[in-house]
Amino acid sequence: MSSVKIELRQDQIEKIDSICESFGNQEGELINVLHKSQETFGYLPAEVQEVISEKMEIPAAKVYGVVTFYSFFSMIPKGEFPVSICTGTACYVRGAETVLNEFKKQLEIEVGETSTDGKFSLSCLRCVGACGLAPVVTVGDKTYGRVAPDDVKEIISEYLK
Amino acid sequence: MPVATLTEIPVKKQIRIALRNCGVINPEKIEDYIVRDGYFALGMVLSEMTPENAIGVIKDSGIRGRGGAGFPTGLKWEFASKSMSEQKYVVCNADEGDPGAFMDRSILEGDPHTVLEAMALCGYCIGANTGYIYIRAEYPLAIARLKTAISQAREFGFLGKSIFGSEFEFDIHLKYGAGAFVCGEETALIHSMEGLRGEPSLKPPFPSESGYLGKPTNVNNVETYANIPVIFLKGAEWFSGIGTEKSKGTKVFALAGKVNNVGLVEVPMGITLREVIFEIGGGIKDGKGFKAVQTGGPSGGCLTEKHLDTPIDYENLIACGSMMGSGGMIVMDEDDCMVSIAKFFLDFTVEESCGKCSPCRIGNKRLYELLDRICTGKGEMPDLDRLRNLSEVIKDTSLCGLGQSSPNPVLSTLNNFYHEYVSHVEDKKCQAGVCRDLLEYFIIEENCVGCTACARACPVGAISGERKEPHLINPDTCIKCGACLEKCKFDAVILR
Numbered sequence: 001m002s003s004v005k006i007e008l009r010q011d012q013i014e015k016i017d018s019i020c021e022s023f024g025n026q027e028g029e030l031i032n033v034l035h036k037s038q039e040t041f042g043y044l045p046a047e048v049q050e051v052i053s054e055k056m057e058i059p060a061a062k063v064y065g066v067v068t069f070y071s072f073f074s075m076i077p078k079g080e081f082p083v084s085i086c087t088g089t090a091c092y093v094r095g096a097e098t099v100l101n102e103f104k105k106q107l108e109i110e111v112g113e114t115s116t117d118g119k120f121s122l123s124c125l126r127c128v129g130a131c132g133l134a135p136v137v138t139v140g141d142k143t144y145g146r147v148a149p150d151d152v153k154e155i156i157s158e159y160l161k
Numbered sequence: 162m163p164v165a166t167l168t169e170i171p172v173k174k175q176i177r178i179a180l181r182n183c184g185v186i187n188p189e190k191i192e193d194y195i196v197r198d199g200y201f202a203l204g205m206v207l208s209e210m211t212p213e214n215a216i217g218v219i220k221d222s223g224i225r226g227r228g229g230a231g232f233p234t235g236l237k238w239e240f241a242s243k244s245m246s247e248q249k250y251v252v253c254n255a256d257e258g259d260p261g262a263f264m265d266r267s268i269l270e271g272d273p274h275t276v277l278e279a280m281a282l283c284g285y286c287i288g289a290n291t292g293y294i295y296i297r298a299e300y301p302l303a304i305a306r307l308k309t310a311i312s313q314a315r316e317f318g319f320l321g322k323s324i325f326g327s328e329f330e331f332d333i334h335l336k337y338g339a340g341a342f343v344c345g346e347e348t349a350l351i352h353s354m355e356g357l358r359g360e361p362s363l364k365p366p367f368p369s370e371s372g373y374l375g376k377p378t379n380v381n382n383v384e385t386y387a388n389i390p391v392i393f394l395k396g397a398e399w400f401s402g403i404g405t406e407k408s409k410g411t412k413v414f415a416l417a418g419k420v421n422n423v424g425l426v427e428v429p430m431g432i433t434l435r436e437v438i439f440e441i442g443g444g445i446k447d448g449k450g451f452k453a454v455q456t457g458g459p460s461g462g463c464l465t466e467k468h469l470d471t472p473i474d475y476e477n478l479i480a481c482g483s484m485m486g487s488g489g490m491i492v493m494d495e496d497d498c499m500v501s502i503a504k505f506f507l508d509f510t511v512e513e514s515c516g517k518c519s520p521c522r523i524g525n526k527r528l529y530e531l532l533d534r535i536c537t538g539k540g541e542m543p544d545l546d547r548l549r550n551l552s553e554v555i556k557d558t559s560l561c562g563l564g565q566s567s568p569n570p571v572l573s574t575l576n577n578f579y580h581e582y583v584s585h586v587e588d589k590k591c592q593a594g595v596c597r598d599l600l601e602y603f604i605i606e607e608n609c610v611g612c613t614a615c616a617r618a619c620p621v622g623a624i625s626g627e628r629k630e631p632h633l634i635n636p637d638t639c640i641k642c643g644a645c646l647e648k649c650k651f652d653a654v655i656l657r
Contacts (some may be wrong), residue, residue, distance in 0.1 A: 028354075066334065093493060127262075132423040
């Protein structure tokens with residue numbers, strides 16, 4: 001997994017500390033701590049994981065192991081508008097792949113990448129449970145149903161203003 | 162996120178038990194749930210029944226786990242109740258990860274209190290005072306509604322100390338998943354709850370002996386719990402009167418794919434696939450031909466025309482080479498290529514395999530590569546035997562349910578659609594027109610006006626023809642980029 005190198009400011013370190021404390025520094029709460037940290041920072045770079053490891057007294061390798069195990073956690077920053085294409089079975093059968101290809105083409109990025117201006121990132125989801133609306137695309141918290149490749153341009157333009 | 166459109170689907174043949182309140186009550190108001198007999202079962206059981214008697218009711222009802230494997234729920238509760246420990250746990254598996262299944266989300270969003278009531282009932286039966294709901298982080302609305310429901314139930318005294326004036330105390334907390342399909346397996350789920358990687362471990366010991374933090378733990382799925390309060394209110398006899406000999410009650414299916422009415426349906430066990438797809442589902446979209454229905458998610462199989470009249474229950478689906486799973490039902494028509502579908506599921510398995518045991522980690526990857534070869538026209542006939550042999554090895558030797566069932570999509574398509582594999586391998590053709598490498602771009606002479614737009618767009622100069630004369634694509638030079646198809650305004654370029 002690729003990663004970016006960053007330097008944490010003192011207030012950011014304190015923020016992580018307080019997140020760990022809010023869960024009582026308990027080892028069993030690691031996943032909740034990671035959720036909260038990702039909510040705060042947008043992603044989980046190695047430096048954040050190191051602070052958590054120290055604070056909670058869990059080996060950094062173990063924290064890294066958990067972060068990389070779950071697809072919800074990311075070690076690279078997501079775009080301002082994260083685009084996710086559902087590739088669950090229902091969406092696949094109803095043409096999610098062609099929609100995905102259109103997004104790749106329009107945004108000029110591959111799955112797992114973020115556009116150079118930091119505006120969009122592209123990922124695939126495994127079923128958001130909205131199979132009645134297949135194929136489904138989410139941008140941030142917003143959900144688009146029954147998306148056709150022709151709709152892609154319009155969806156992107158909503159976020160370019 | 163919109164809730165499935167239940168009302169759009171014909172209600173005939175449906176019996177709503179698990180979904181009885183979904184779309185009917187306001188899920189954010191506990192009063193709405195109480196008016197519909199909510200928490201009555203809990204009150205009745207706490208004041209009138211011993212835990213043994215209550216477990217007896219669940220056993221007599223014949224209800225089996227709705228999450229996949231179909232283990233009798235009453236037995237599970239009995240095992241947990243007999244495990245001796247000061248501390249026990251009740252866990253609700255709300256890590257609905259099967260692509261194409263969304264009944265648990267609908268129940269949690271539409272009727273969260275029923276799950277809380279059932280968990281409290283389970284707690285009383287097995288002697289636990291703490292419950293956890295392990296829920297996917299991908300379901301923010303369900304999480305919000307559960308939080309509201311839990312605080313309301315505490316306020317009303319349905320959770321907390323001395324519930325209904327009895328000595329029984331019980332409380333429920335949430336634990337979040339983080340996107341790992343294998344966490345639907347109960348031992349993996351428990352490890353994830355403990356903050357670890359969600360890898361399964363060998364059973365025994367079963368969670369009912371040693372589960373969360375090493376304590377006896379009962380894990381059931383959302384839909385299973387949603388049935389429990391009704392079973393207590395209406396009785397085991399009523400419940401066991403619905404369904405087939407070995408599969409009692411109803412099952413919620415998530416109907417999706419190429420079918421006219423998509424959404425959730427709750428039908429009695431024993432109904433046929435034909436009734437679900439053609440009567441409730443309204444048949445195939447755009448009047449196309451039915452090809453297959455995939456049940457049981459990535460662990461299930463593709464069933465075909467000849468299975469349409471088989472009554473649906475746990476045993477029958479397994480006998481057909483599929484499984485009940487969590488109830489995803491994805492309908493496919495003549496435009497779907499079954500080899501690609503098998504490849505699609507293997508892609509999923511490869512991604513979601515936790516990597517702990519080698520048959521699943523390495524075997525599924527090799528299955529995927531074989532399928533990829535076949536889909537790209539590089540397959541040979543012996544590959545089909547290799548697929549079958551490897552599938553059986555993976556099934557027999559994997560550690561958990563994920564690996565034990567992951568080859569099902571391959572085996573079921575090999576059994577039911579062998580001719581499609583053969584045509585991919587021998588004729589290098591994909592009849593459904595899905596496998597791009599096996600298709601060729603072709604110009605229909607009658608439609609071509611000779612405008613030369615395609616020839617100018619072709620990056621490799623594969624298109625020849627005089628102006629105002631029909632053009633021709635040279636398949637040997639063509640790189641299948643599709644530029645000609647995009648440029649043609651006369652529908653003369655096709656993929657075949």
